[in-house]
Amino acid sequence: MTRLAGLPAVALVCALGCDRATPPPHDAPQAAGVTRSSAPTADTASTGAPEAGLPRIVFLGDSLTAGLGIAKEQAVPALIQERLRREGYPYEVVNAGNSGDTSDGGLTRLDWSLTGNVAILVVELGANDGLRGTPPSRTRQNLESIVETAKHRGIAVLLTGMEAPPNYGPAYTAEFRQTFRDVAAHANVAFMPFFLEDVAGVPRLNQADGIHPTPEGARIVADNVWRYLKPLLKKSES
Secondary structure (H helix, E strand, C coil), X not given: CCCCCCCCHHHHHHHHHCCCCCCCCCCCCECCCCCCCCCCCCEECCCCCCCCCXXXXXXXXXXXXXXXXXXXHHCHHHHHHHHHHHCCCCCEEEEEECCCCCHHHHHHCHHHHCCCCEEEEEEECCHHHHHHXXXXXXXXXXXXXXHHHHHHCCCEEEEECCCCCHHHCHHHHHHHHHHHHHHHHHHCCEEECXXXXXXXXXXXXXXXXCCCECHHHHHHHHHHHHXXXXXXXXXXXX
């Protein structure tokens, strides 16, 4: 599996850790085409108006979810929305990606992100934790809180794993990787071992910063996410 070891740490910090802003936690996710005057926004991933009454799939993540550097309709949540429609699954996808977010930030805005009829939560957080050398115990505590809160609300969860760069040594890298596996196993939720599987470290699939996928890379990520997401889907929701 391709890892982050070959990527320059400084570039990664700037790529994933810059321009962080936290939305008011009491705000609700916005419909497509509606923006706030303050960043960031959480939008339905469809390119048209949302369909009333559909259960939601919320992608809670950082810039990898937000689609930094590519068009909104090329980001992973939007590609998943297209796939759902093609295959006849009645869901509305919400892109709650926030560039620069950590697991701390994701937990802070969790209630805001889970507004509405949320059926599935996809958690893509932790890349910035690894870049900043956050203790894995803290990342684990945040992820456990996010996952358990969703489960207690009857929301299915797909947790995606992330890799840390090698700067903090092999012990940290191994503990960081295991954190995601432990959270998923303890909570008994669906787990995708590495969000950037088949894309990280492949130059043609990443932008100049070496970390954010190109449109082609995002399509590969979306295809991989789909394999783990599909078992959680229902053709109809009551």
